[in-house]
Amino acid sequence: MTQSFLEHVNVTVADADHSAALLVNLFDWHIRWSGPARDGGYTVHVGTADQYLAVYQPREGQSHDFPKGVPLNHLAVVVEDLDAVEAKVVTQGLTPFNHGDYEPGRRFYFFDNNGIEFEVVSYS
Template sequence: MPKGQIEHANLSVTDPDRIARLFKELLSWEERWRGPSQKYGWSLHVGDPENGATYLALYTGDHVKGKYDKGQPLNHVGLLVDDLSAAEKVVAQHGLKPFGHDDYDPGERFYFFDWDGIEFEVVSYAGGASGEGQ
């Protein structure tokens, strides 16, 4: 049976540079590429410099309006961090509001919406309910 992992998610956003700055500070990611997309706009790729196969494609163009209802087009994107408290401070410094703080298996978490209404879950397995992980 094949084994795999998520390589990337492609998110439609109104300001790729703005959200890339958040991910650079929140996850210690780096910009890996930017350029025109195959249709209608352009993309900025930001990801883990140690694992080049893990990144987010931040896509924009005149047709991207932002402000989707929760669950349209996706429910949320999960981000794994080693220090939940520090991650929450970064989110708040970017003017975003963390909410939904929970601690249950497999770890502690909080959520936030970005400027385009995309929901992110930030989770840490270090010291959470299960105590497993990193």
Template sequence: MNFRTAATLEHANLTVRNPTRTARLMCHLFDWHIRWEGAAMAGGRTVHVGSEDSYLALYTLEGEATDPDIFAKGRPLNHVGVLVHDLDGVEARVKAAGLTPFSHGDYEPGRRFYFLDHDGIEFEVVCYG
């Protein structure tokens, strides 16, 4: 594969109950920063959190934030994968945030674990090498 012509994921847009709370968690866990926040185009509120190259758009629309059917694993999102350089350090941060890491695995070419954020969104944290 020619990596110079491969597409790069720029962002994913996730519906969350509280964009500010989720953005703060992502900043704490992954050393990301808030790139932008404000009113969403179709109403509601959005916070963009990530690095200079990619980010998560964290969105809520009034009323959606209290709908329990929106926040169910696998509907429609299974998980978000985040590549880190210090898996053990991030796991310690996840625990310090009161969240529970699970499904640890060593596989070729790396290691991983998962956790659910405050909205039940599953994150896979991966370290290669």
């Protein structure tokens, strides 16, 4: 029997290249693909070989408000070195908050420039 796993999450952003660059910087991911997307938009797939985040940028003049995608609480990313990633978040001008140090791991949260909330967690 094949085990199920989450392949990707797709979110709408103002600037796909900017969002992808932030994710590459924070989590040491890579750009898997980029190109034209639905309704004349543009998408960048950024992540690992097995999983990725699709950041979708609507075409110029198109609304960023899509009824799908609501509600989105947050996206969680597991990292080895929580402190190192938090330092990167701060250098990007973003504000970490809601730090938690409880079983089974440590974590903090931040909002990116699009208002997407990320949880960063380490189980090390």
